[in-house]
Amino acid sequence: MTGCHSGITYNQQYFAVTTSHRPSPVQVSLANKLSDELSVPFIPRNDLSIETMISNTGVIGMMVVSAQRISFFTGISEFFFHPGLAKLRINELKNGKTDQMIQAMSLGAGDTLLDCTLGLGTDAIVASYVSGTSGKVTGIESSILIAAIVGHGLKTYQDEDISQAMQRVEVAHSHHKDYLAGLPARSYDVVYFDPMFRTPRKKSPAMDAMRAIANPDPIDRETIALALKVCNKRVVMKERRWSKEFERLGFKEIRGGRYAPVVYGVIDRQGMV
Ligand SMILES: C[S@@+](CC[C@H](N)C(=O)[O-])C[C@H]1O[C@@H](n2cnc3c(N)ncnc32)[C@H](O)[C@@H]1O
The missing domain is CATH 3.40.50.150 (Vaccinia Virus protein VP39)
Known part of the structure; x- marks a missing residue:
């Protein structure tokens, strides 16, 4: 990804990055990389549910690095990449x-x-x-x-x-x-x-x-x-x-x-x- 301009819908104050439960070193390293690139906090998962993490930190949602993909969870919905049609x-x-x-x-x-x-x-x-x-x-x-x-x-x-x-x-x-x-x-x-x-x-x-x-x-x-x-x-x-x-x-x-x-x-x- 290149470039960083205005027009951000969800900005830095609103979300943080974590991993799925029991992450591999590769997941932890990707989550840290995303946290640096997007200038948002990395919060270790520590067996917490996403809902608990959201209410503990006051963010609107969490970006979650799992073994299969990166998702954004709001507690109600999950957004992730798929090639659709x-x-x-x-x-x-x-x-x-x-x-x-x-x-x-x-x-x-x-x-x-x-x-x-x-x-x-x-x-x-x-x-x-x-x-x-x-x-x-x-x-x-x-x-x-x-x-x-x-x-x-x-x-x-x-x-x-x-x-x-x-x-x-x-x-x-x-x-x-x-x-x-x-x-x-x-x-x-x-x-x-x-x-x-x-x-x-x-x-x-x-x-x-x-x-x-x-x-x-x-x-x-x-x-x-x-x-x-x-x-x-x-x-x-x-x-x-x-x-x-x-x-x-x-x-x-x-x-x-x-x-x-x-x-x-x-x-x-x-x-x-
Ligand atoms: C209907 S979706 C596009 C779907 C896409 N054609 C596809 O095949 O998956 C519209 C997307 O445009 C983005 N978008 C809307 N306004 C934009 C803007 N001013 N600059 C860049 N992206 C924008 C939205 O955030 C959204 O992700």
Whole structure:
């Protein structure tokens, strides 16, 4: 993970790092490393429950390094990395099927993508598979917890079919507006946004866990203007089919399956200065 800017949803005062019960030396060393990198306390587990640790320390949640993964526990929900539908989508592409996001991006081998809303990284993994070893995918995430957990997951999750695509995704912890403002014009072929929906589509424990630590802010017009400067080909935004966000942010062209509840707004750079 690189970079550290503003726009942190959960900051240093709110959480601490620990391990699962009876940790290996590797877990303890990773927990200490995270504590240094994120400037948050490391608290040895000492047989305590996460709930007790939260109420003893007054934090909102604990980052827990276990043998399998890094999670963030709030006492109600657990957030951890998993590749979601990425593998299924990549298999569909391998079988010659269309992926609506890739089509809307017009992404191909060797292309570069700036994913301004990394989240769990599912879209970034699919894009990384398509852009291949000659391309590049950078994922920007403003929640320090999501950036750290997903950044670690992408580098370490074992799946022989998609490990390489996952490992190629570069993660930066930053507010996307700050990040975009620091980039030269035409630095990426495509700039992509998939903001949190204003209201959740469906209730699920995984989505609730993410919502607890994600940045819920809407995108502003200035950010889209910056994205249009930074892209070489187009800016793409995923939203609900009838979302008013498309109009508000200047997306006139909408792509996606005819009956899909979620579609992609596209603004081409062509014709712009
Ligand atoms: C709906 S999720 C993205 C899901 C992602 N496309 C995937 O495939 O997993 C939106 C993510 O964008 C992040 N986010 C929202 N506003 C942001 C901003 N201004 N800068 C960087 N990340 C942001 C949220 O914290 C959240 O993790």
